[in-house]
Amino acid sequence: MSIFVGNNTRLVVQGITGGEGKFHALACREYGTNVVAGCTPGKGGQDVEGIPVYNTMAEAVAKHDANTSLIFVPPAFAPDAIVEAAAAGVELIVCITEGIPAMDMVPVKAYLRAKGVRMIGPNCPGVITPGEAKVGIMPGFVHKPGRIGVISRSGTLTYEVVHQLCESGFGQSTAIGIGGDAIPGTNFIDCLELFAKDPDTDAVVLIGEIGGTAEEEAAEWIAANLDKPVVSFIAGQTAPKGKRMGHAGAIISGGKGTAAEKMEALQKAGIHVVISPADIGVTVEKVMK
Amino acid sequence: MKIHEYQGKEILRRYGVPVPRGVLITDAGDARAAAEELGGGIVVVKAQIHAGGRGKGGGVKLAKNPDEAQKYAGQILGMTLVTHQTGPEGKVVQRVLIEEGADIAKEYYLGIVVDRATERPVIMASTEGGVEIEKVAAETPEKILKAFIDPIVGLKPFQARALAFGLGMEGDSFKKTVKFITNLYKAFVESDASLAEINPLVRTGAGDIIALDAKINFDDSALFRHPDYADLRDLNEEEPLETEAGEFDLNYIKLDGSIGCMVNGAGLAMATMDLIKLSGGMPANFLDVGGGASVERVAAAFRILMSDANVGAVLVNIFGGIVRCDRVAGGIIEALKSVKVDVPVVTRLQGTNAEEAAKMLGEADFDFIVASGLAEAAEKVVAAAKGGAK
Numbered sequence: 001m002s003i004f005v006g007n008n009t010r011l012v013v014q015g016i017t018g019g020e021g022k023f024h025a026l027a028c029r030e031y032g033t034n035v036v037a038g039c040t041p042g043k044g045g046q047d048v049e050g051i052p053v054y055n056t057m058a059e060a061v062a063k064h065d066a067n068t069s070l071i072f073v074p075p076a077f078a079p080d081a082i083v084e085a086a087a088a089g090v091e092l093i094v095c096i097t098e099g100i101p102a103m104d105m106v107p108v109k110a111y112l113r114a115k116g117v118r119m120i121g122p123n124c125p126g127v128i129t130p131g132e133a134k135v136g137i138m139p140g141f142v143h144k145p146g147r148i149g150v151i152s153r154s155g156t157l158t159y160e161v162v163h164q165l166c167e168s169g170f171g172q173s174t175a176i177g178i179g180g181d182a183i184p185g186t187n188f189i190d191c192l193e194l195f196a197k198d199p200d201t202d203a204v205v206l207i208g209e210i211g212g213t214a215e216e217e218a219a220e221w222i223a224a225n226l227d228k229p230v231v232s233f234i235a236g237q238t239a240p241k242g243k244r245m246g247h248a249g250a251i252i253s254g255g256k257g258t259a260a261e262k263m264e265a266l267q268k269a270g271i272h273v274v275i276s277p278a279d280i281g282v283t284v285e286k287v288m289k
Numbered sequence: 290m291k292i293h294e295y296q297g298k299e300i301l302r303r304y305g306v307p308v309p310r311g312v313l314i315t316d317a318g319d320a321r322a323a324a325e326e327l328g329g330g331i332v333v334v335k336a337q338i339h340a341g342g343r344g345k346g347g348g349v350k351l352a353k354n355p356d357e358a359q360k361y362a363g364q365i366l367g368m369t370l371v372t373h374q375t376g377p378e379g380k381v382v383q384r385v386l387i388e389e390g391a392d393i394a395k396e397y398y399l400g401i402v403v404d405r406a407t408e409r410p411v412i413m414a415s416t417e418g419g420v421e422i423e424k425v426a427a428e429t430p431e432k433i434l435k436a437f438i439d440p441i442v443g444l445k446p447f448q449a450r451a452l453a454f455g456l457g458m459e460g461d462s463f464k465k466t467v468k469f470i471t472n473l474y475k476a477f478v479e480s481d482a483s484l485a486e487i488n489p490l491v492r493t494g495a496g497d498i499i500a501l502d503a504k505i506n507f508d509d510s511a512l513f514r515h516p517d518y519a520d521l522r523d524l525n526e527e528e529p530l531e532t533e534a535g536e537f538d539l540n541y542i543k544l545d546g547s548i549g550c551m552v553n554g555a556g557l558a559m560a561t562m563d564l565i566k567l568s569g570g571m572p573a574n575f576l577d578v579g580g581g582a583s584v585e586r587v588a589a590a591f592r593i594l595m596s597d598a599n600v601g602a603v604l605v606n607i608f609g610g611i612v613r614c615d616r617v618a619g620g621i622i623e624a625l626k627s628v629k630v631d632v633p634v635v636t637r638l639q640g641t642n643a644e645e646a647a648k649m650l651g652e653a654d655f656d657f658i659v660a661s662g663l664a665e666a667a668e669k670v671v672a673a674a675k676g677g678a679k
Contacts, residue, residue, distance in 0.1 A: 101511035139610035154556020246555025278664035
């Protein structure tokens, strides 16, 4: 078992006829993901190397019984694509798009919540259950099937962590990049709840970064609810105040959201906080002994 | 994106949010005429820089008459203003706002942001105006009133009334406060702001409600809807290297250390900076080269790193995923043909085609210091920086 995606994923790629959408749709299929359809308004009837393209998500979902959507649509149109996917009845939306205005996400998030549809991202690398399904832009070959759950606000840093885990001999049950925006579709706690219940996940690696209070909230939740070990690293210990460090959400504002505060909260919750990003793999090794 | 106070007030005025009358000058010789245009009475002479804390730093002066306005404008224009937000080097003042004086009965605070915890806009109001709101939030959080705006129904009048009642407003001032809040919220939404802060909000002796100061920041992700905002940009407020990096779609932030960093991905870039510090060095910058890492971008990145005189060594840390390491290595080798790099360069390319990349860098004309692990890379670059220029 695993969380979010796996052998029963039936994927539609929104924006499949664009350069990025096509490239990654094919990479997901090559990894073994069941890519059943694509959607680009106005390009219905075409196909992308055998993947049928539809004008609307409603058609794509109805014809192929799709349950998951992966979005590569520019920021101005992504909110529409997200709501279209949810309205068409998919259970999980993974939105890769970077740069959606925060105020555009506010009503979209409220809609998804009311509709009971899960979204991962935006501005994220996606989610992968190694050996089963890859729904995102991460390099599949870096990952190995195993029993460690990974949750991260970052992209390449997640690959680095997964690489270290594999070097230490640990595969992953599922690795999720929740994205670097201020309003993510899925937060740490959402993922932790699922990992807590997943019999195939023995421990969790949580990679946070400066900005907001998501890590502090996760720490509180873990202390009260999770009896699996958690190893955590917070990026941005050297980040200056008031500067947005690449990600829209990675900013220390009003003196809040520093790495030091987050690390302290995690430590208090009994989580193994790693100070050096080079020590994540070896720390998991120590904790799992 | 940050803008000046006078630009923020211009936006507020368009939405019917009352602000004092004012005139912007860039030449001290125009101060007297500006003060006379405003009635010849008391005016406030205000330095226009993006950083806060201008008053304490001597950048805001009350002038009793046009002569004094002239004098103060002469002092402020061209001065290097140092505040708690500018850093010790300060900012040279190039624009001054001359504004009519207000008869202040009481100061308040009003601010709007998107709250990350509730994932909706929040309007905050407080009777503790004119002081740092972070201080109020830390010491007397009960003095901050909040109204969370539901995305389905938007700001409802009862919420604006509750805030106005909470501030203790009465009669005409109450009505004006409700209207002020309503219009400020409209300005916040329609201008795609990430912050709209009025501190202080003022009730005058006559009962009027006006924005004595205004801080408006825009959501960078929404700039595509507002091409006109390009005119509001003040390049003097930006770090020149950051401006240049922006032209190449590079995410660069200058810091004070001596180790230049070039990394793909914001999270990995921050983690790399952290590791450099843990290894005994200090990062000179944050730099995310993004996914592409083409020859042009890598060359631009090296050019920017090299124009920082503090840089004594460079660490290139790339985790290749979709981006192949051999392509990145090719980009680096090609870039170094056009950019003069006279400091040691440590490279750590991991992931897709990492071995081919290491081979290419080993055979190149440039003497790269190749590392494979993250910790090894940091140790090598710190040692290289301490060893001095190559």
